Amino acid sequence: MSAAPFRNRLTEQLGITVPVLSAPMGWVARAPLVAAVSEAGGLGLVPGSLDLATIEADLAEVRSLTDRPFGVNIPIAFAQDPAIVGLIADAGVRFVTTSAGSPARFIEPLKEIGVTVFHVVPTLATAEKAIAAGVDGLVVEGSEGGGFKNPAEVSTMVLVPLLADRFDVPIVAAGGIADGRTMxxxxxxxxxxxxxxxxxxxxxxxxxxxxxxxxxxxxxxxxTFMLNRTVGRPMRVLRTATSELADGQDVRPLLARITETYHDGDLDASLLQAGQVAGRIDSLETVAEILREAVASFDARLHELVRGRTVDA
Structure with a gap:
């Protein structure tokens, strides 16, 4: 028995060989990273939270770096212009994730251009609304992941089986995933x-x-900790002097300086969004190495479980 190649509804829908998506992290998931994930058999996602000119340039660069499928995320609360749908059509993108709001107003225009749409959900209630709106699948995001989070703080371990039991659509698990064991x-x-x-x-x-x-x-x-747990929009960030002082405050001025952290390396200039799984990451590898090791580990762990059950039987 072998775990690879993977074949399920997700791989069939997206035309990929490894069922791994990269999170559409603004100012992080630029074209080289997105393309590398797709080239390695997964699916890279271009963040749609940036300005249209940057998104258009990223789409063009990804297309120049790979002929494999890739996607786009539309964070509804932050997307700066609905014209992003036109950019998606022009780039020939066939997969979109929506997040941070109701996907209802984007479903029809995206379906009209032949796009498969998954919505990012942090609770059962938001999943029910997304399914009712007509999405094709769900990205089920637990509270241990980095970035903006729902105040409900439901973990991946609880949320994924809850929604898998309720809805017959493909589910992508997010939050706490870093290798083959967690996959x-x-x-x-x-x-x-x-x-x-x-x-x-x-x-x-x-x-x-x-x-x-x-x-x-x-x-x-x-x-990491949940910043602004009870006020504003909660966000999981790396614990720094700046992030601890910002707890309970308006973080928009800090977020306006995000490139000073991500691009210039000043960890105190802004907020570094990261998940709890940072505690399990201790090596800097290429994307190809990350996915190759994830598949190998997945296969090895699955075989160990099967052998153990056989011996016990």
Missing amino acids: LAAMVLGAEGVQMGTRMLASRESSVHAAVKDAILGASEAD
Whole structure:
């Protein structure tokens, strides 16, 4: 028995060989990273949170770097212009994830241009609304992942099987996923693929400054926390002097300086969004190495479980 090649609804829908998506991290998931994930058999996602000119340039660069499928994320609360749908059509993109709001107004125009749409959901209630709106699948995001989060704080371990039992659509698990072991766990819970964010941030193709990658490599499992847990929009970030002082405050001025952290390496200038899984990442690898090791580990762990059950039987 072999775990690879993978074949399920997700791989068939997206035309990929490894059911791994890269998180569409703004100012992190630039064209080299997105293309590298797709080239390695997964699916890279271009962040749609930036300005249209940057998104258009990223789409063109990704297309020049790979002929494999890739996608786009539309964060509805932050997308700066609905014309992004036109850019997606012009780039020939066939997969979109929507997030941070109701996908309802984007479903029809995206379906009209032949796009498969998954919506990012943090709770059962948001999943029910997304399914009712007509999405094709779900990215089920637990609270242990980095970035903006729902105040409900439901973990991946609880959320994935809950939604897998309720809805007959492909599920991508996000939050706490970094390798083959966690990918296997997600699939046992009912997912058909996974999304990696923090693991991809700490890759060689990631566009962030070396100081940011070093901060992830040096982090423990307890070095992130939920900023603004009870006010504003909660966000999981790396614990720094700046982030601790910002807790309970308006973080928009800090977010306006995000490139000073991600591009210049000033960890105190802004907020470094990262997941708890940073505590499990201790090496800087290429995307190809990350996916190759994930598949090998998935296969090895699955065989160990099967052999153990056979022996016990």
